[in-house]
Amino acid sequence: MTKQLSLCSKPGYCERHIQNSFAQVLYDFTAEPGNNELTVKEGETITITNQHIGGGWIEAQNSRGEVGLVPEDYIESDLLNSLVPLQTLLSTTAHANNASNGNDPWSVWNTDATGGSSNNWASKPEGTQTGKSAAADPWSSAAQGHPQAYQGPELYLLCKQLVKGKDKLPIYMGEVGPVWSYPETQLDCVVADPKKGSKMYGLKSYIEYQITPSTTNRPVNHRYKHFDWLYERLLDKFGSAIPIPSLPDKQVTGRFEEEFIKMRMERLQGWMTRMCRHPVVSNSDVFQLFLTYKDEKDWKTGKRKAEKDETVGVMIFSTIEPEAPDLDPIEVEQKCEQFSRFTRAMDDGVKEILTVGQEHWKRCTGPLPKEYQRIGKAFQNLSSVFNSSGYQGESTLTDAMTAAGKTYEEIAQMVAEQPKKDLHFLMETNNEYKGLLGCFPDTIGVHKAAIEKVKEGDKLVATSKISPQEKVTMAKRVSIMSYALQAEMNHFHSNRIYDYNRVMQLYLEEQVKFYETIAAKLRQAHSQFTTM
């Protein structure tokens, strides 16, 4: 089955291979009698017997041979994971969290939407979403394991005819070096108004989001599976040149729970904003279709067209036109190495913040407020003992002491709620970057493979594998690839500086407010004591 996957040029989820494959059950599902459903338990392995039931259902068989319908969202159905029990993955990653999180930026496997003390940045087993092995470290060997690597950059480096016409992607020389062509007005969109819909006579429910682009200001509706379709198209088309971050995870618990929906929407908004900000992605036909389709027919036509697009994978480089002289292959390699080093170092830095932030989150929502509460209670208890003294004039002290005690209880509450106000955004931003950085090894891998190919040029000519002219073409095309990588890195840097500036400001602003509010509350408590 691993072989099957490696032959498939489509990274990630691949429908063709789901037929009759194993799948892992993610949550308990109890069949309703008379509906041809199958009761399954979390952790159970089932065999998918029919993927094409529709309406969000698949047909599956359990180990006792019983066959029935199961909601598709309740199972993890990609291929590699179907061979590895979930528990194994979970326990493996606990020891292997050095491995980068690949295309899995919003890892939420322990979303507890009800508990205030939970957080959503716990490490997820590697690859549960994209079909990668849990053991694979995307940084260890750049090209390893990614379907695009099997396709290889030769397809582009040696192809005879390049794409002509309207789809050209120019690269200009800006102040910071090679840059994509940016539109005058940046596209933006609002993801809002999640609505519950249902199919199959209410048997299967889903959430539909309203997306309103700044260009038309006309809302379109999309379900999560449409976002997922868009992601697959963008990854197919641009993934070799532009890191396309994964979508936020499918829900794990509380599918219709308010907080979960809010969180997913927030993350879908983040994903869409990032895509809108990218000049190449946001300007693409498929992205524009997603945002501005007029009606169901328009959407279906556009979908079919997008799925037939042949300028995908490494062929995207054939559309790129830098307005600059060819680069020396040594410089190309140096740039590539530099970006590789940087993204790798940043990946470490981001993960450190996530780890530290997660611990801080736990302390702020767990032991710390409990302690402030106990301090508050202790003051109040002592105050109430004092009140029982029978000594006159006692209330001048006890009223103030009780107020001080209550203030510490309020502080406890504030401490527990603060992470949602500041740490949350710091974590979300870093989590988003973790996901984005996890895409770089693949993107950089394509470049490294191309550079290696060009290095072999003389040998290939000598053994008549390629002509001398093809060798020249290869060098020219690897220079084009390098311009694309540089434009992308400059895009990344500019966005990164903007994002971190923003999130650090927001974090510090909220922290200042937090400490000032505490100081003000304590000052108020202090003022209630009489000076003697």
Place this chain on the structure above:
Amino acid sequence: MTKQLSLCSKPGYCERHIQNSFAQVLYDFTAEPGNNELTVKEGETITITNQHIGGGWIEAQNSRGEVGLVPEDYIESDLLNSLVPLQTLLSTTAHANNASNGNDPWSVWNTDATGGSSNNWASKPEGTQTGKSAAADPWSSAAQGHPQAYQGPELYLLCKQLVKGKDKLPIYMGEVGPVWSYPETQLDCVVADPKKGSKMYGLKSYIEYQITPSTTNRPVNHRYKHFDWLYERLLDKFGSAIPIPSLPDKQVTGRFEEEFIKMRMERLQGWMTRMCRHPVVSNSDVFQLFLTYKDEKDWKTGKRKAEKDETVGVMIFSTIEPEAPDLDPIEVEQKCEQFSRFTRAMDDGVKEILTVGQEHWKRCTGPLPKEYQRIGKAFQNLSSVFNSSGYQGESTLTDAMTAAGKTYEEIAQMVAEQPKKDLHFLMETNNEYKGLLGCFPDTIGVHKAAIEKVKEGDKLVATSKISPQEKVTMAKRVSIMSYALQAEMNHFHSNRIYDYNRVMQLYLEEQVKFYETIAAKLRQAHSQFTTM
């Protein structure tokens, strides 16, 4: 040996019984060759063979029969403890911390004067200083275990001749009820300038403190052992009517370590201030002698006189003269019960604050600053990665991010140091009150025993144990005792309100400063980010 103690009218340390008794070694002591010294190990049990060596030394024999000199401060030489290995006591109290701390208010058995994260309010084994059994709960039965209880209040209730003359202690009816006679100007003193002295050709060192009373403004010098002598005299003389808190513990580690000396001086100051504030104690001959002796001869004469004072124990009540009508015995009992309930409830409240405060201290000096430090480091690390990007204009972000990281490191430092600035005083005050409250069961016990005696009046008359006149005298005298208790409770309440008002204000003031400083630091860090 327990019997011997119960026959002794002097509570606490009793020199007569130290001869040839066991003692527990508190710290390792290595004998210097040729000095007739004995090497002993912490936890070892030795036999004291000669208490009267002088110069701070005692002669002792170890279990191997070797005899030699040991510094008296290195051993725990009271009687009951000599029968119970220290480790047993330590492990017992860990499970029995409901037991009140008796006459042991400043329990410092794990003073780590060097470590910033240590604190000094850990529970100490009960009675290691005063010779009480570790298992005895002073609240459980008021009269239990205290030497005064064996002496009994009858001595006063039935004595023929009362003390006449100048030593009368009047009680007036004030606004709050019975009150002691307060001086127009409150006595105060400053304990300062600890100096190292030595005896025995430098073999034995000690610290001498300078005490300057506000009345004479002329400093006198005293070693800890002089304070201890004063404490014994005050306990002897006033202990039945006035709770006399124990002195701060003898040192445990780092005898000449600066921080330890500072801490002991601070606590001696606290003890002296409390004694000065008490109108009866501060006005007593022995206390005045301690504060104002003119020279060594004056001191020695005064000492001898004080040691010969016969108005000690319950006889102190014979000097008390309330200017109010006799109280009904039922009212006497109600008052006593009320005070008993109150001091017991306050003891619980104070211990709750100590427990909570100790945990908070640990968190503030342990995990919390470590976490802020890690947050600070994580920001700085990410900033330094960003700096390596090669992207122009990077420094606008990285300078600010590094500053933010450093700010969190500063906050870590502040958090770790804050308890010394605020929690310390809250803890010290509550610790002092814990000690003071631990004296009440004994004081109240004397009253309860007297009340019981009066209740038996008719029976005692019927069986000709006392005359009818003596029964009347007893009732009158228990009323006098009740006035004394009420005056003392009113003194306690008034001081308590003052102390808690002060310490709460101080705590909140410092807390406000702390949070305001953090807010200001973060505001400064925030201002370094450029708005984009």
